[in-house]
Amino acid sequence: MTTTDARPTLPALPDPATQAVVASGLLPELSYALGGPFHVLLPDAFDANVHGMREALAAGGVDGFVYYAKKANKAAVFAERAAALGAGVDVASAGELREALAHGVRGEHLVVTGPVKDPRLLHLAVQHGALIAVDALDELDAVITIALNGRVRPARVLLRVLPSVQPLSRFGMTEQELITAVDRCVQADDALLMEGFSFHLSGYALQPRADLAARLVGRCLSARVKGLEAGRISIGGGLPISYTDADSWHTFLATQRPADYHAGKTFRTGDFYPYHSPLAGADALAALLATRPENTGTTLADVLRDAGVELLLEPGRSLLDRAGATVFTVQGVKDRDGYQILTVDGTSLSLSEQWFNSEYLPDPLLIPQDPDAPAGTFPASVGAATCLESDMLTWRKIPFPRRPRTGDLLLYPNTAGYQMDSNESPFHDLPLPPKVVIDRTDHPRPRWRLDRHFT
Numbered sequence: 001m002t003t004t005d006a007r008p009t010l011p012a013l014p015d016p017a018t019q020a021v022v023a024s025g026l027l028p029e030l031s032y033a034l035g036g037p038f039h040v041l042l043p044d045a046f047d048a049n050v051h052g053m054r055e056a057l058a059a060g061g062v063d064g065f066v067y068y069a070k071k072a073n074k075a076a077v078f079a080e081r082a083a084a085l086g087a088g089v090d091v092a093s094a095g096e097l098r099e100a101l102a103h104g105v106r107g108e109h110l111v112v113t114g115p116v117k118d119p120r121l122l123h124l125a126v127q128h129g130a131l132i133a134v135d136a137l138d139e140l141d142a143v144i145t146i147a148l149n150g151r152v153r154p155a156r157v158l159l160r161v162l163p164s165v166q167p168l169s170r171f172g173m174t175e176q177e178l179i180t181a182v183d184r185c186v187q188a189d190d191a192l193l194m195e196g197f198s199f200h201l202s203g204y205a206l207q208p209r210a211d212l213a214a215r216l217v218g219r220c221l222s223a224r225v226k227g228l229e230a231g232r233i234s235i236g237g238g239l240p241i242s243y244t245d246a247d248s249w250h251t252f253l254a255t256q257r258p259a260d261y262h263a264g265k266t267f268r269t270g271d272f273y274p275y276h277s278p279l280a281g282a283d284a285l286a287a288l289l290a291t292r293p294e295n296t297g298t299t300l301a302d303v304l305r306d307a308g309v310e311l312l313l314e315p316g317r318s319l320l321d322r323a324g325a326t327v328f329t330v331q332g333v334k335d336r337d338g339y340q341i342l343t344v345d346g347t348s349l350s351l352s353e354q355w356f357n358s359e360y361l362p363d364p365l366l367i368p369q370d371p372d373a374p375a376g377t378f379p380a381s382v383g384a385a386t387c388l389e390s391d392m393l394t395w396r397k398i399p400f401p402r403r404p405r406t407g408d409l410l411l412y413p414n415t416a417g418y419q420m421d422s423n424e425s426p427f428h429d430l431p432l433p434p435k436v437v438i439d440r441t442d443h444p445r446p447r448w449r450l451d452r453h454f455t
C-alpha cells in the first residue's frame with residue numbers, strides 16, 4: 001500500500017468452503033453447462049450462522065427465537081434449511097409467505113413484517129397462525145376484523161414501534177398510536193393474542209438497539225398489567241457481516257481516491273457498507289445482550305430474563321454470511337490507460353450494492369483458464385454485458401494477480417446477503433442467473449443441484 005501506483009485491495013476473509021469449491025474445478029464446468037453467470041449457494045454456512053446465534057442466546061441465558069429475513073435472498077434452500085432447523089422466517093409479502101410454507105416452514109414459525117400489509121397477506125397470516133408485526137392502527141383494525149370474521153384462531157400480533165432515535169422512519173407507530181393500539185388489543189379480547197412489541201433499526205450500532213429493546217420490555221410489563229400476554233419483543237435485523245479484515249478496510253478507506261476507479265468515479269465513503277465490523281453476526285448478538293441499556297444498571301440479557309420476555313430476532317444478511325458467491329465469465333478485455341476493462345457475461349443487477357450509490361467492495365477472485373497466465377499486478381474494472389455506461393460490476397480498478405483473459409472466471413465472494421437477487425431482472429432479455437446449491441463442500445467432488453425457488 002506504500003508505492004504510488006499501488007491500488008487499494010479489499011480481500012475477502014478466507015472461507016474454506018468457497019476455497020474448496022474453487023479448488024474442486026466445478027466452477028468452470030458449471031459455467032460451461034449453464035452458459036452464463038450463476039450463483040453458488042453454500043447452505044451449510046446458513047446452518048452454522050443459525051447455530052451461532054442460538055448459542056449466543058443460550059450463553060446469555062436468554063430465551064430467544066431466530067427468524068430468517070427472507071428478503072435478503074430469494075433462494076428456496078435457505079427457507080428449507082430454516083424449516084429443517086426449526087427456525088422461523090420473516091416474510092413481507094404473500095409470495096414470501098407462500099415460499100416459506102411451501103418449503104416446510106410452519107405457519108406459527110413465520111413473522112410477517114413490512115408496512116401496511118395487503119389484506120390477502122393478513123388473511124393468510126391469520127389463517128396460518130403467523131405472528132404479525134402490526135405497523136399502523138388501521139392495520140390493527142384490519143387484523144382484528146379478519147380474526148373476528150374468520151373465527152379460526154386468534155390473530156397473533158406484535159406492535160411495531162416508531163423508534164425515537166429514527167423519528168423520520170416511515171415504519172412503526174408513534175407513542176400516541178401505541179397507547180390506542182394497546183387499548184384496542186385489550187378490547188379485541190379473544191380475537192387477538194398481543195404477544196409484544198417490535199422494531200427494526202437501520203445502521204448497526206448496538207447501544208440504540210439495547211436501549212430500545214429495554215424500553216420495549218418496559219412496554220411489555222405495562223401491557224401485561226392490562227391483561228395482555230406481551231411476552232416477546234422483536235429487535236428486527238441489522239446484525240452486520242465482516243467481509244474483510246480490519247487492517248484492509250481501514251487502509252482501503254484511508255488510501256482510495258478517484259484515480260482508483262474507472263472514469264474517475266467517486267463514492268462517498270459514508271455510502272459504503274461497513275465491510276469490516278469488529279463485532280459481526282453472532283458476536284454482535286452476544287455483545288448486544290451484554291450491553292447495558294440506558295437507565296438500567298444491568299445488561300440487556302438481565303433485563304429480558306428478569307421480565308421473562310423472549311427475544312425475537314429477524315436477521316437477514318448476517319445469516320447469509322459466507323453462504324454464497326457469484327460467478328461470471330470474462331467475455332472480453334479492453335486496454336485503457338494503465339488498466340483494463342473486463343466485460344463479463346452478466347450485469348450489476350446481480351450485485352445490488354451497485355444500485356445504492358455505492359460499490360460492492362470485496363475483491364472478486366480471478367479464476368484463470370490458463371493456470372500459467374503471467375503473474376504480476378493487473379488492474380482492471382469490471383463492466384456488464386449491457387449497453388448502459390453506468391452498468392459496472394466494479395468501478396474500482398482491482399489489482400488482479402494475473403492478467404485477466406477472455407474465458408477466465410470472476411468469483412464475487414460472499415454475495416448471498418442482498419447482493420444476488422434483490423435487483424435482478426431479465427434486462428436485455430438476458431436470463432436470470434441460476435442458483436446452484438452446493439449441499440456438501442467437505443466432499444472431494446462437491447454435490448450440486450439447482451435451487452428449487454418456484455417463481
Ligand SMILES: *Cc1c(COP(=O)(O)O)cnc(C)c1O
Nearest residue numbers: 069113200237238314315316317
Ligand atoms: C430488512 C429487515 C430485516 C433484516 O435486516 P438485516 O439487516 O438483513 O438483518 C429484519 N426485520 C425487518 C422488519 C426488516 O425490514
